[in-house]
Amino acid sequence: MSTVVLLLITGLGLGALYFLIASGLSLIYGLMGVLNFAHGSFLTLGAFAGFELARRLDGASWGTFFLTVILGALVGAAVAALTELLLIRRLYNRHIEQVLVTVGLALASVALFEGIWGTDPIYVSAPEWFSQTTEILGARIPNDRFILIAAAVIVLLGIVFFLRYTRFGLVIRAGVENRSMVTALGIDVRKAFTVVFAIGGAAAGLGGVLASHYFGYVSPHLGGSLLIFAFIVTVIGGLGSLAGAAIASVIVAVLQQFANFYLGGTGDLVVVLLLAGVLLVRPSGLLGRKA
Amino acid sequence: MNRVRAFITANRSWLPWAVGGAFLAFAAILPLLAIEIPGVFPGASYTPGTLQLLALCLLFASLALSYHLLFGTVGLLSFGHALYFAVGAYGLGIILENTELELLPAVGLALAAAIVAASLIGAVSLRVTGISFAMVTLAFAQAGNVIVRRNPAITGGEEGIRLDIEHVPDFLVGVLNTRNLYWLTLVLLVIVYLAVLWFEKSRGGRVAAATRENELRVRVIGLRPIVIKLAAFVLASALAALVGMAYLLLQSGATPRATSADFTLTLLVIVVLGGVGSRWGAIVGGVVYTLLDQRLTSLAGSDAIAGLPDILRIPLSEPLFILGTLFILVVLFLPGGIAGIARSAVTGRGSLRKDRDELEEVS
Numbered sequence: 192m193s194t195v196v197l198l199l200i201t202g203l204g205l206g207a208l209y210f211l212i213a214s215g216l217s218l219i220y221g222l223m224g225v226l227n228f229a230h231g232s233f234l235t236l237g238a239f240a241g242f243e244l245a246r247r248l249d250g251a252s253w254g255t256f257f258l259t260v261i262l263g264a265l266v267g268a269a270v271a272a273l274t275e276l277l278l279i280r281r282l283y284n285r286h287i288e289q290v291l292v293t294v295g296l297a298l299a300s301v302a303l304f305e306g307i308w309g310t311d312p313i314y315v316s317a318p319e320w321f322s323q324t325t326e327i328l329g330a331r332i333p334n335d336r337f338i339l340i341a342a343a344v345i346v347l348l349g350i351v352f353f354l355r356y357t358r359f360g361l362v363i364r365a366g367v368e369n370r371s372m373v374t375a376l377g378i379d380v381r382k383a384f385t386v387v388f389a390i391g392g393a394a395a396g397l398g399g400v401l402a403s404h405y406f407g408y409v410s411p412h413l414g415g416s417l418l419i420f421a422f423i424v425t426v427i428g429g430l431g432s433l434a435g436a437a438i439a440s441v442i443v444a445v446l447q448q449f450a451n452f453y454l455g456g457t458g459d460l461v462v463v464l465l466l467a468g469v470l471l472v473r474p475s476g477l478l479g480r481k482a
Numbered sequence: 483m484n485r486v487r488a489f490i491t492a493n494r495s496w497l498p499w500a501v502g503g504a505f506l507a508f509a510a511i512l513p514l515l516a517i518e519i520p521g522v523f524p525g526a527s528y529t530p531g532t533l534q535l536l537a538l539c540l541l542f543a544s545l546a547l548s549y550h551l552l553f554g555t556v557g558l559l560s561f562g563h564a565l566y567f568a569v570g571a572y573g574l575g576i577i578l579e580n581t582e583l584e585l586l587p588a589v590g591l592a593l594a595a596a597i598v599a600a601s602l603i604g605a606v607s608l609r610v611t612g613i614s615f616a617m618v619t620l621a622f623a624q625a626g627n628v629i630v631r632r633n634p635a636i637t638g639g640e641e642g643i644r645l646d647i648e649h650v651p652d653f654l655v656g657v658l659n660t661r662n663l664y665w666l667t668l669v670l671l672v673i674v675y676l677a678v679l680w681f682e683k684s685r686g687g688r689v690a691a692a693t694r695e696n697e698l699r700v701r702v703i704g705l706r707p708i709v710i711k712l713a714a715f716v717l718a719s720a721l722a723a724l725v726g727m728a729y730l731l732l733q734s735g736a737t738p739r740a741t742s743a744d745f746t747l748t749l750l751v752i753v754v755l756g757g758v759g760s761r762w763g764a765i766v767g768g769v770v771y772t773l774l775d776q777r778l779t780s781l782a783g784s785d786a787i788a789g790l791p792d793i794l795r796i797p798l799s800e801p802l803f804i805l806g807t808l809f810i811l812v813v814l815f816l817p818g819g820i821a822g823i824a825r826s827a828v829t830g831r832g833s834l835r836k837d838r839d840e841l842e843e844v845s
Contacts, residue, residue: 226613281814286613287559291754291813294747299806306796306803419624419743422617430614456632463625467606470618474609 193329198448200327204336206444207343208405211398212421213428213436214350215271215391221367221431222387224286225279228293230395230421231414232300233271237263237396238403238413239308242315253318260342260400267396268389275388280381297415304411312408321404335404342401346394347437354433359386367431420447423462427469429479439477502762509668512536513661522773530660535776537660537732540667541725543768544674546752548721550764551678553753555687556714557694559612562603562619564745565626566719569596570726571736575643576636584649589727596723597716604715608708611697620743627741642737645730654731663732670728671765674721678761681717686710751809757821766820771805778804 212234219227241259248255274296282288317335324331354360362383365373373380395414402417403409424443428435443462451458469476517527524531545567552558573592577583583591607618630637637643647655653662681687693700693707700707730736739745748771756767778801790798797803812819818826 220613224613226616278810278814288813288817290559290613290616291750292810294750295806295809295813297806298744298747298751299803299810302800302802302806303797306800415743419620423621426610426614426617426621459628460625463621466618466621470606470609474614 193331194452196328196330197332198452199445200330200332200336200340202445202448203441204339204405204444205448206441207339208398208402208417209420209424209444210343210437210440211346211394211401212417213424213440214346214433215394216421217425217428217431217433217436218350218363218387219391220425221433222363222370223279223289223384225289225293226286227391228290228418229274229296229300230293230391231416231418232297232304233267233392233395233414234399234402234417235301235304235409235411235414236270237267237399238409239304239399240266240396241400242313242403242409245316251316251318253320256318260397263400264393264397267399268393271392271395272385272389274392275385279388280384301411301415308409308411310411312410314408315403317404335401339401339405342397343440346397347433350390350394350433353390359383363387420462423466425476427466427476429476432476432478435476435478498762506668506672509540510665513664522777528661530657533660533664534732535772537664537667539769539772540664540671541729541732541768542752542772543765544667544671544728545722545725546749546756546764546768546771547671547674547678547761548718548725549749549753550759550761551681551714551718551721553750554759554761554764555678555682555694556690556711558711558715559616560607560619560715561616561743561746561750562607562621562623562626563718563722563749564741564743565603565619565623566596566600566722567726567729567745568626568630568736568741569599569719570723571730571740572630572637572643572726573723574727574730575645575736578649579643579646582649585651585654588649589724592727593720593723597720600716600719601712604712604719608711608715620746623741623743623746627738627743630738630741637738640738642735643730644735647734650731663728667728667732670724674725675761675765677717677721681714682761686713690714751805754809755812755819757819758817760819760821763819763821770820774805775801 212230215233216227216230219225219230241263244259244262245255248258274293278292278296279289282292321335321338322333324333325337326332354364359382362373362378362380363386365378366380366383370380398417399409399414402413406413420443424439425436427443428437428439443465446465447458447462449458450461454461473479512527513533515527517523518525524535526532527536549560549563552560552563570592573595574588577588577591578585581588603619603622607615607622610618631639633639634641653659654666682691689700689705689707689710693710697707726736726740729740752767752771753764754767755771756765757763782799782801816822
């Protein structure tokens with residue numbers, strides 16, 4: 192029983208991490224049709240920004256931790272907005288070229304990170320509480336999982352609130368439904384594009400700082416390895432669906448944890464099999480619209 | 483200049499073949515000559531080091547051609563093409579190590595494995611189109627990467643697999659026989675080129691090109707594009723597997739990097755640099771990329787770079803950073819790639835693509 196609880200909550204923590212990346216990917220794809228390969232780099236940069244700040248301040252204090260989280264989100268948002276303005280904007284409605292540009296950015300940025308911070312993992316310091324465990328139903332859960340889950344819930348609620356109750360959110364939701372209609376009504380959708388990129392980048396940067404605590408280190412390939420699972424999550428959940436991304440993140444991560452434990456480390460393969468199964472039954476994903 | 487253009491326009495049909503044949507003949511006798519290009523080749527053209535580099539160029543050109551078949555001809559953006567290259571390389575390596583088969587039957591068996599894998603994975607992946615297809619192929623390739631790294635007993639794990647030379651003919655083994663390996667890769671490039679050409683000129687190839695432009699129309703006519711797409715997917719994968727086997731022979735082994743997503747992205751970079759939709763663009767892209775990669779790596783380790791201040795030294799010592807940036811610039815400013823530049827130089831106009839964009843804007 193305690194093992195099941197441990198796997199379940201650890202899975203939820205990992206799922207939270209996937210969601211922080213997948214939410215941005217899904218929003219960006221839903222509105223603009225852009226598959227953002229550079230999203231992993233936003234995450235990595237957020238993680239490195241958090242690490243650099245924690246190194247200069249007292250890494251073991253809670254205040255520093257919150258500062259690094261905020262800094263990670265800000266850096267992610269700024270870089271994502273810049274990417275949209277400088278690279279993506281020039282190629283509107285040329286989806287393949289947009290993908291290619293983000294691929295180039297991902298390659299170049301990972302190489303740059305390697306040049307600056309080296310290829311080896313760098314271990315990060317965290318408040319004492321992170322390395323302790325809490326007992327739930329007999330299972331000793333590492334505390335960083337709770338932070339991840341809380342962060343993902345806050346991000347999910349924040350995005351939902353933003354989409355529901357703000358003017359920009361209205362424009363974005365309308366744009367996902369029918370972009371040409373929104374443009375025809377005289378609303379500048381392009382501003383919404385930058386905003387969506389910034390939100391996605393902020394979630395990824397925040398995820399980067401938390402991922403560095405989850406894994407215990409930062410490395411230039413942190414984002415790239417998570418990005419692949421985020422892609423799987425967005426396809427399973429249905430491209431462009433935020434709720435789908437949330438549900439699929441949890442399913443994928445929990446399944447991965449259980450398979451890793453009970454089926455001898457086959458978690459990654461089981462996830463790919465799940466993807467194949469979902470595609471055979473529902474090619475548009477769990478909550479995706481019919482293409 | 484105008485006379486040159488007139489000559490080229492008048493002799494459109496046979497000129498490319500003549501130029502291609504001349505290049506092929508030149509490439510074939512290269513190991514017998516002593517050509518030195520300082521800064522590009524590590525030594526004279528008959529030395530094993532240079533021939534090894536050139537053979538690698540030809541392999542990347544062949545692999546890029548097989549990717550061109552997917553991306554340029556059929557319009558399938560796959561992020562998992564490296565998987566079939568890896569099935570070829572690892573498949574052949576594993577068969578040679580664990581069975582008593584001679585080289586040719588082993589090649590046949592590995593090829594069959596690649597075709598089966600490509601048929602199964604292609605059938606599943608092609609249920610989705612566009613960007614989803616890209617992500618799904620990426621996921622399958624990633625699964626392959628995981629399998630290779632998690633089973634060190636069979637694949638050698640992170641260390642990579644080594645070529646077991648017991649059943650490989652003597653003339654393909656050893657540094658002195660690099661020449662033969664070079665010719666082997668040249669023959670392979672010709673085979674891949676002819677296979678791609680054959681597919682593009684066949685009825686299926688025309689349906690594939692039509693599907694790329696407008697799938698709905700093709701289906702309304704009553705054709706089933708999915709069959710053609712799958713055929714192209716399997717053909718491209720089989721060709722990639724052959725290239726993978728030649729790679730194993732040339733490098734005497736393969737590493738898990740060959741299965742990684744980065745490797746497929748490299749192919750994408752090559753095809754786009756060369757010019758999407760152009761066969762010889764893919765070949766030139768493969769050669770240029772391999773040479774650039776090698777030269778930039780040795781440039782990165784040179785004293786000239788080490789002496790620069792940090793802000794210049796760090797970016798310049800990362801070959802992938804330079805290649806990635808170059809790639810972004812090509813996508814933004816030269817959508818036709820190398821082939822596009824050549825075309826506009828020959829015809830005196832912008833690239834076809836630019837014309838098409840202008841047409842779209844007008845209509």
